[in-house]
Amino acid sequence: MAKKDKAPQVADTGHEWDGIRELTNPPPRWWMISLHASWIFCLVYLVLYPSIPLLHGSTKGLLGWTQIKEFKEAVAENDAIKAPYLKKVADMDGQALMADPAMRNFAESSAKALFGDNCAACHGAGGQGAAGLFPNLADDDWLFGGDFDTIVESITDGREGSMPAHEGMIEDAQINQMADFVLAAAQGKASKQGFIRFDENGCSGCHGEDAKGGVINDLGSGAANLTDGIWRFGGSREDILRTIRYGVNEDPADVPKTRIAIMPAFGEKLSPEAIKMLAVKVHQFGGGK
Ligand code: HEC
Numbered sequence: 001m002a003k004k005d006k007a008p009q010v011a012d013t014g015h016e017w018d019g020i021r022e023l024t025n026p027p028p029r030w031w032m033i034s035l036h037a038s039w040i041f042c043l044v045y046l047v048l049y050p051s052i053p054l055l056h057g058s059t060k061g062l063l064g065w066t067q068i069k070e071f072k073e074a075v076a077e078n079d080a081i082k083a084p085y086l087k088k089v090a091d092m093d094g095q096a097l098m099a100d101p102a103m104r105n106f107a108e109s110s111a112k113a114l115f116g117d118n119c120a121a122c123h124g125a126g127g128q129g130a131a132g133l134f135p136n137l138a139d140d141d142w143l144f145g146g147d148f149d150t151i152v153e154s155i156t157d158g159r160e161g162s163m164p165a166h167e168g169m170i171e172d173a174q175i176n177q178m179a180d181f182v183l184a185a186a187q188g189k190a191s192k193q194g195f196i197r198f199d200e201n202g203c204s205g206c207h208g209e210d211a212k213g214g215v216i217n218d219l220g221s222g223a224a225n226l227t228d229g230i231w232r233f234g235g236s237r238e239d240i241l242r243t244i245r246y247g248v249n250e251d252p253a254d255v256p257k258t259r260i261a262i263m264p265a266f267g268e269k270l271s272p273e274a275i276k277m278l279a280v281k282v283h284q285f286g287g288g289k
C-alpha cells in the first residue's frame with residue numbers, strides 16, 4: 001500500500017492493472033534530447049547529402065558528395081603518395097632497386113596487384129604456372145633467363161620460343177632414339193653416342209651440345225634445359241615424343257599437335273615502372289640470383 005501511495009499527485013492515464021497505475025510522467029530529459037537531436041540530424045543529412053530517391057537518381061544534397069567523387073579523391077591521394085616512389089623506380093636500375101629495402105618492398109607490394117591482374121591467369125597466383133601450358137616462374141629454371149633485365153625483356157616484348165616439328169624432317173626411328181636420349185639425359189644417364197646423335201639431328205643447335213639449353217645468345221633462346229628433370233611440356237615418353245614430332249609454336253593450321261607457348265607482350269599495356277616492379281617480383285619468385 002505504501003508503494004502505491006508514493007506518487008499520488010501525478011496524474012494517471014486511467015489505466016490500472018492489479019493496482020499498478022500508468023502515470024503521465026514526462027520522459028526523462030536525456031531521452032527527449034536524443035529524440036530531437038536525431039530528427040535534426042536527419043533533416044541536416046537530408047539537405048546536405050544525396051538522400052531522397054527520385055525517378056531518375058536522387059536529390060543531390062548541398063555538399064555535392066558522391067561515392068564516385070570520394071573514390072576518385074581516395075585514388076588521387078593514393079597516387080600522390082605513390083608518385084615519388086614511382087619516380088624513383090623509373091630512375092633506378094634493377095640492381096639498385098632490389099638492393100634498396102624500402103624500394104624493393106614498395107615494388108613487391110605494388111606488383112602483387114599487377115601480377116594478379118595481368119599474369120596470374122596464366123602463371124598462377126604464386127607464379128607456379130600450369131603443367132604443359134604456362135611455365136613455372138618460381139623454380140629458378142629459366143627458358144630465356146632469370147636475371148632482372150631478361151625478365152623485363154620477357155614481359156615487355158613477350159616470348160615465343162620455337163622448335164621445328166621433326167616429323168618428316170628426321171626418320172621416326174631417330175625421333176624415338178631422341179626421346180630415349182632426352183629421358184636418359186634428364187636422369188644424367190645419357191650416353192656419349194646419344195650426345196653425338198643429338199648433335200647430328202640438329203638438336204644441339206638450340207639446346208646446346210650439353211643439352212642444357214639456351215645457346216642462341218647470352219640471354220637464352222627459350223630452348224629448354226633437357227638435363228634438369230624440370231619439364232615444360234611434360235616428361236613422359238609420350239609427351240617428349242609429341243614435342244619432338246610436332247615442335248613448339250609451329251603454325252597450328254599446318255601442325256595441329258604443335259605445342260603452343262606464347263607469352264604476350266606487355267610493353268604497350270603496362271608502364272615501364274610497372275614492368276620493373278613486376279620483374280622484381282618475378283625475380284623474387286625465382287629465388288633471386
Ligand atoms: C596468356 C598467358 C600468359 C600471360 C597472361 C602471361 N604470360 Fe608469361 N609466359 C607465358 C608463356 C606461354 C610463356 C613461355 C613462352 C615460351 O615458352 O616461349 C611465358 C613466359 C614468361 C617468362 C619467361 C620465363 C622464362 O623461363 O624465361 C616470364 C618472365 C613471364 N612469362 C612473366 C610474365 C609476367 C610478369 C606476366 C604478367 C605481366 C605474364 N608473364 C603474363 C604465358 C603468359
Ligand code: HEC
Nearest residue numbers: 161162163178203206222223224231232233234243248261
Ligand atoms: C630451333 C631451335 C630448336 C631445335 C632445333 C630443337 N629444339 Fe627442342 N625446344 C626448343 C625450344 C625453344 C623449346 C622450349 C619451348 C618453349 O618453352 O618455348 C624446346 C623444347 C623441347 C623439349 C621440351 C622440354 C620440356 O621441358 O618439356 C624437348 C623434349 C625438346 N625440345 C627436344 C628436342 C630435340 C630432341 C631436338 C632435336 C631433334 C630439338 N628439341 C630441337 C628449340 C629447339
